[in-house]
Amino acid sequence: MTMIDPEAERKEILRHYRRLLRYAKPFLKDNDAKIIKKAFNTSLEAHGGMRRKSGEPYILHPLAVAQIAVEEIGLGTTAIVAALLHDVVEDTELEISDIEREFGPSVAKIIEGLTKISGVFDYGTSQQAENFRKMLLTLSDDVRVILIKLADRLHNMRTLDSMPRHKQLKIASETMYLYAPLAHRLGLYTFKMELEDLYLKYTDTDTYKDISNKIRQTRSARNKFIKDFLHPIEEELRKYGFKFMIKGRPKSIYSILKKIKKQNITFDEIYDLFAIRIILDVPLENEKAACWQVYSIITDFYQPNPDRLRDWVNTPKANGYESLHTTVMSRSGQWVEVQIRTKRMDEIAERGYAAHWKYKTEGVASGESGLEMWINKVRDMLEANNSDALEFMDEFRKNLFVEEVFVFTPKGELIILPDKATALDFAFEIHTDIGLQCLGAKVNQKLVPLSYKLKNGDQVEILTSQKQKPNEEWLQYAVTSKARTRIKDALREERKSKSELGRAMLENRLKQLEVADTQNNINKLQAYFNVPSAQDLYYRIATGYIDIKSVKEVIFTATAEKGISMLEPKSFDKEVQKIRGINSDMLVIGGDTANMENYTVAPCCNPIPGDDVFGFQTESGGIEIHRTNCKRGIELMSNYGNRIIKAKWTDQKELAFLAGIRIKGTDRVGLVNDLTKVISTSLKVNMRSITMDSNDGIFEGNIMVFVNDTGHLDMLMQRMGKVNGILTVERFD
Template sequence: MIDVEAERKEILRDYRKLLRYAKPFLKDNDAKIIKKAFNTSLEAHKDMRRKSGEPYILHPLAVAQIAVEEIGLGTTSIVAALLHDVVEDTELETADIEREFGPSVAKIIEGLTKISGVFDYGTSQQAENFRKMLLTLSDDVRVILIKLADRLHNMRTLDSMPRHKQLKIASETMYLYAPLAHRLGLYAIKSELEDLYLKYTDTTTYKDISNKIRQTRLARTKFIKDFTHPIEDELRKYGFKFNIKGRPKSIYSILKKIKKQNITFDEIYDLFAIRIILDVPPENEKAACWQVYSIITDFYQPNPDRLRDWVNTPKANGYESLHTTVMSKSGQWVEVQIRTKRMDEIAERGYAAHWKYKTGPGTGESGLEMWINKVRDMLETNNSDALEFMDEFRKNLFVEEVFVFTPKGELIILPDKSTALDFAFEIHSQIGLQCLGAKVNQKLVPLSYKLKNGDQVEILTSQKQKPNEEWLQYAVTSRARTRIKDALREERKNKAEQGKIMLETRMAAIGVPDTQQNLNKLQAFFNVSTLQDLYYRIATGHTDIKNIKEIIFTASVDKNASMLGPKSFDKEVQKIRGVNSDMLVIGESAENWDYGMAKCCNPIPGDDVFGFQTEEDGIQIHRTNCKRGIELMSNYGNRIIKAKWTEQMELAFLVGIHIKGTDRVGLVNDLTKVISTSLKVNMRSITIDSNDGIFEGNIMVFVNDTSHLNQLIQRMAKVNGILTVERFD
């Protein structure tokens, strides 16, 4: 039975909390407008409930709360957040919103409303919606900030969703929204989204690491206290106003470190960072940060390779801070971040905080605004399909920068791993298109040369130069890639025109009319997907014009050899799957299903898996935490199939185990005994490499399921001399 009164109280409590947080910046009429938006949303969603069973209005309230409390947005954003789902889910339309709340709010909601309707096969509704949302970036960055708040709340309440929905939403978050939060400088939100992704796709690892962080909390607190004690005394002596925080790293970043460096949880030295936040006037910021650095290094020895100065050269998303790693008295490395209150707020709240600190004329353009202008530029010039566009956009999200100079000493900031070719396009599209090579620090280098910090670059051009396909292999920036693709498309179009004329001449010569039917026969004979492709192949000599003979048009065509078109392919898949049989049970006699294990992650029974319907290879089974899987679930939600392993499974699956240890005589013999004799596991291959008394190796074995594999890993870990044993993809 629903307790209406208790629900009413909860809604009011959330609404009052929102007003309490908004109060400091409310102007004359703002409270009235927020109240009107709340009542409109309450009325519009009155009969709706979330999957968890709670009243729907709690979701818009929570999104508005995140927008204010965690991102620092204002009244317009609160109103838009409260109304963000009404156009999509209720009778209200954008025109009604504009009439009641003005054009700014209406435009933001328009940007947040998903595109409905039918999509062509091979495109992705998610990608189209994402592109639509990004187009509004040109007008109002708040669209994306509210979308991130919406996504964060959905991820926090993902428990009530069915498993396949959890995987799809979590993967989409990891693929797009976490990188976007990172790029907009919202570090706290980015970290939470990554951790929540891990919680739903690899629950065991998530719980394991969070338990370990919890268990080490007391020791960590004591360590921070001892470490900061002498520094605090010294800072007070110099008259600094400051605040010191010790924060553990996010679960996801700890896991990334474990995998990247191939170490265990206990071996990670910088599990947490100590942050010193100074309260100083803007004009003294730089000097104060370096003075504090000097104080810290008086007490603790710094690691010279680990100094990061983002105070003099902020990151592109506006992040400013001075990082150093120092050796503590107990022999542990500790990362210390030195920053001011202003820098800390920008680091936590990103874009919204930027505007707060932009005062007066001549404040210059921040790295973040430069990035947003680049995105605008990219959106205006990009005419590729939504999926390709989204992939290009993603590549530009999660990157560090490289700082280089023009011959006149002007600083140019490019994404890390950019090449001389990217630099040329950054200067001007025309220079990029005619780029022959470059001189870096007076030395001649090829277009593929990867730029390093401090390089001075001069571009050499030629009127005769033209882009070719190979350029795409070493262009990194979306600006360069888009311009190159446009030039190649144009070139291809011109070539196709030539090919068309050549074909018409040839067909006239052999006395065959160029009717659509005859052209279709040609297309089928040469097995090309479009006529444009055929024209292009003729013009470039890939298809020899002399091979076009009369017999092609007179030979009868096998009526049964018709290929399934994409649309009917989907229908066939639906037919095979049946209306209710939406679960693929792996290992049962499933003659209706054509499935195989994905090579990218080699799933075995016991792994959490899903199926993905491909066009050529039937259904591919992936692990839910597979990197390729993230992309598939983000972009092709409609082709994801729920899958589980059958209970009566006695098949053997190939799996890779990576081992590391100290070398000794007879070690390999002991390992193979454990594998073959005690656990009766078949080995396919073993490669071991020993160097200076340390050995590393990979063993490929056949196991039945994850519990069989875990048993094997535990037994191998007990062999004398073995340090780590873990599964690899």
């Protein structure tokens, strides 16, 4: 047992507190230092005796969150006080009224937004989703709630080591699902990158270590390359009298992995592994001209890639990001990404909304920024949305965590919509009535269907008809929350009126048959026609899906025979298990080695023994096994943390699991024969399928094989990699 030294702990706490004051000092006014001290003492007393999972005093957490808020986001006194007190209402006896009395309404409002919801939730909804919706509601009052929440989440992720494995997976997945995209949307790029990297560190540790080792090994060569690359540019910038600073940064580990997977390449093939950032110190009125002048200087020395020019100086991103990006060819034949921006732009890029707000209040920026427009959209969405928390969360992610598409009305007004938005979304964005009566659209003078996906620069004219009504199919085309909510409302109204008509038709039919209109008889009809509710029954009768003449007396007098026989879901799962050869003794679930009959292997990620896995309790009570880095798994762990169960493979080897291997190489006669020899003869592995495609001497192939576990799969991939002509071998889901 570790001995606690109270004096050493007291000194450690004071060291953190003094560091916080040191960073806050430049913007402290009159009484601010006293207020911060009071908040620190209140938090220290309230959390007295409490410890984190790591064993350290709890007060170090609020101090760290306040430090992140001031040092990494650039927030002021109110935010520091709120960060120091952010857990006291939830974890101690202090109440919001106490905070308001001692520290005022602004701090109390922020802490109320940060305090988690307590109480009972409907089954099937997620507490996390409810918390998130509540937090967003505070956006209309004070965006600092979300900024402090992000600081809190970042510190929790930095200290995740001390948490048990299942908690690590839940917190990391929740972070990836919600907080990393939110940080991106608020312009906090450094937060976003660190949160993504930490997610990877805990869900796919081997990959994280592998890529970080490769980055470390190439560091000295990279530094020399950057120095040589920049030498002529720096001389020229000085010649023109620019005041500037240059930063070089490698890509984040997560973005490198994303690129490897998306482009199906190796680490060594990533050409823009790092970016060079040139930051200019120029007055606001000269910013655009200076950025383009520097672009001109760079392209005098190095040939630019015309497809890789990104101008966010003239058209900033919706989260306020401004920068000029170009990719140029160095003299050693490597592509290099160069970002050109000013000090103001860099601060907004690093500190997002907080920096944007600072420049706005100082009068440097004017007008409504894309970020403010986004926050207004969040408010509109919260007011219009009446769905349950999980559905709301899904809509929110679809609409507000994506890139935008810029399109124009016939009169030239700019409309910004989410990427992949359609002509139908555009119609609803203009006006609800136009959306509801939308027949089609003209894009750049050409007729297009409602499902047409808009592209940047499109000019859109909507065609309407008073006879037009929304139908279910529209929900497949609509992307924006506004369009989907209005369509669902219209369909609900339509369905309601149709159901009333269907009910009247059924009442008349029952009178003809001299059958009583009782709930028991309605239940018999539901069972006979296999419909889930009375409303559905009425609706299907009104729409002719159920012929009213098929309602006959025999339904009420005899037990109806069902026309279709289907396997129960559980039996079906067992059939699949039988086919795939999965034995219930192979997994230890929830630390219990008891025989678990009722589990299935998730088809979305196809885990095999040796993979890092978790169990998810389904609504039917069964358990679904996913890989920890599965995309669907992220959503499950984030939304249903209470249904996540620890799971690990045991050591049985005699069963075979299906896995996919993708290979790439140079084509030659006899290559497929050599590969099949390695697979079937050398390692005695059964193949289920093999597909090959050759083009201009390069071939790509997918092979489905049965293996015992990840060790068996790795050995097979290593042997295949040694076959003459094979360039890359990788597993795919």
